[in-house]
Amino acid sequence: MPLFYVHTQPPDCELAIWHITEPETWFLEHLRLGATEQAQLAAIKGHKRLEWLAVRYLLSRMLGEVSGAMVKDEHGKPHLLHLPLHISISHSHNMAAAIVSNRLVGIDIQKQVAKIDRIAHRVLRQEELESLSDTQRLAHLHVYWGAKESLYKAYGRRELDFGQHILIEPFVFNLKIGTCEGRILKADYEQRFLLQYQQLGDFTLVYALEHV
Numbered sequence: 301m302p303l304f305y306v307h308t309q310p311p312d313c314e315l316a317i318w319h320i321t322e323p324e325t326w327f328l329e330h331l332r333l334g335a336t337e338q339a340q341l342a343a344i345k346g347h348k349r350l351e352w353l354a355v356r357y358l359l360s361r362m363l364g365e366v367s368g369a370m371v372k373d374e375h376g377k378p379h380l381l382h383l384p385l386h387i388s389i390s391h392s393h394n395m396a397a398a399i400v401s402n403r404l405v406g407i408d409i410q411k412q413v414a415k416i417d418r419i420a421h422r423v424l425r426q427e428e429l430e431s432l433s434d435t436q437r438l439a440h441l442h443v444y445w446g447a448k449e450s451l452y453k454a455y456g457r458r459e460l461d462f463g464q465h466i467l468i469e470p471f472v473f474n475l476k477i478g479t480c481e482g483r484i485l486k487a488d489y490e491q492r493f494l495l496q497y498q499q500l501g502d503f504t505l506v507y508a509l510e511h512v
Contacts, residue, residue: 303361304395305500314362315399315407315507317500318354327353331360336369336381354396355389362400377456388453388507395503404491404510406454408446411503416441423448423462431470439504440473443497446506447482451493454508455484468495475499482508 305317331353333341344352359367359380369381378389388407390397399407420429420441433440448466460466471480476499483492492511497504 305505309509312402313399313405313509314401315397316358316362317409317505318358318396320350320354320394320396324350324353327357331357334369336371340371351391351396355391355398358389358396358398359387359400362398373456375457377453386454388450390449390453392503397505399507401509403512404454404493405508406450406452406493407505407507408449408453409500409503409505410442410446410449412438412442414438416445425463425467427470428468431472433473436473436475439475439499442504443473443478443480443506444468446497446504447480447495447508450495450506450508451482451484454493454510455491460484460486 303316304319308314337356341349341352356370359370367380368383370378371381372378378387380387386401386403386405388399388405390407390409392409393411395409397407397409399405417438424444428444447468448462451466452460452462465486466482466484468482469480471478478497480495480497481492482495483490493508494511495506495508497506
């Protein structure tokens, strides 16, 4: 089974990652999609259909049939219909990730690519740029990017500038696993998050949990 990684932080957070090797028909055989979700899937084209099915299957693995339908709100943020839990999803190449919590959450998984360095100056503040590791710059940069993506998803209402509104406290990079802190600061909204990151082969996983 390609359940790549599962992590639980008791009592209120669980995440899972799926390595997609199955065809679309496999997921359809293992999911019970209602009319709302079938309509969502019909509007998705190409490989993104597999990605959608994989994250939907992850949610069903974590929550069982109680998971209910995965739908989007008016801002495009996914949530579970009739279930008061926060979720976030991500996919990159053949990896799909999902996280569920009672708290506000965001998750990002990315395959590391060198071209991300070209946009670093557009999404990182000066102090964030200056903290990048000399020897592990690319991997460190992917954690910053994943952290900002995770906070963007947790906020879920778009119109956030990565450099201006999403602030990550500069941190010393750990090659395998580590933590950092971040916050969203926009107009009259401010929320702090604890972020955890991990290197999984060629992929960087970052997820954000709302400070309580």
